[in-house]
Amino acid sequence: MGTPHTLLSGIVGSTAYGLAREGSDIDRLGVFAVPTEELHGLRRPAETHVTRAPDSTLHEAAKWCRLALAGNPTVLELVWLPDRLYETRTPLGDELIGIRTAFVSGERVRRAYLGYATQQFKRLYDRGDGTFSVDARHRTAKHARHLRRLCHQGYTLYTTGRLEIEVDDPQAYFDFGERVARDAMAALPMLDDYQDRFDRTASALPDEPDEAPVEAWLRRVRRHFYGAGA
Structure with a gap:
């Protein structure tokens, strides 16, 4: 670079x-x-x-x-x-x-990661019912993988104080992306679940950086x- x-x-x-x-x-x-x-x-x-x-x-x-x-x-x-x-x-x-x-701090990590994940969901939802082009379906699946990763990374950082870069089960992310490419609303339960987890869990991070x-x-x-x- x-x-x-x-x-x-x-x-x-x-x-x-x-x-x-x-x-x-x-x-x-x-x-x-x-x-x-x-x-x-x-x-x-x-x-x-x-x-x-x-x-x-x-x-x-x-x-x-x-x-x-x-x-x-x-x-x-x-x-x-x-x-x-x-x-x-x-x-x-x-x-x-x-x-x-x-x-890193608890509230800022929560706000940033959930905020980015919510933006990804909005992109998915705005694309409609899955009847779009192959290229659009590929982009939708990619955004869905980003959504899942952001939720997992953010929650792990929030609860452990460490940011995990490499995902544990790549295929699960690709499977999730394909499901969401067929129906954007399939991403909503996972997003809601992580929002609930953040609400119920005390952070390992300080209140302020x-x-x-x-x-x-x-x-x-x-x-x-x-x-x-x-």
Whole structure:
């Protein structure tokens, strides 16, 4: 992945979950730092770089931290990947992995993961009764797999304090996706069940994220790249 100051990057998405099939895209996510002096000018540098073919997204360090503190499921994956999926690891990137639990809190994880899952369900429901094209059915099945994964990952993180990236039973996710592709409402009982589980279960996570180590890490990044040039 290509900016001059990538701190941490790896393969995320279906490959990381164990849900990739022939023809699946390989998605990459990373964190980079701009030279600190660029933050003092009239115009702020871009905070996100997205490329296609290959598919990659890089967030600037401060933006990545803000997203992670909000419980964003996609960005949080980056600091919980198996070692084999990292493609760039620097000392500052390893430090970020080391403070990963500081980013998460019970209410924000619940809100983010259930919120994303609910968005996926709305996409499924809006597609109608399953009488659409083959391509649309494939997209619907994919969104259904995302819904199931978000519910499971979010609940596991909420109750154990750990984010599980790879799913236990990939075939169950594909079977679920096919059922939902035939009838979007087939996803609703599972979504309702997880909402009930969140309601009934005390979280292992703190009420608020611990911003102090995050702030300290970001300041180390700024010191490290002061005078680094473009």
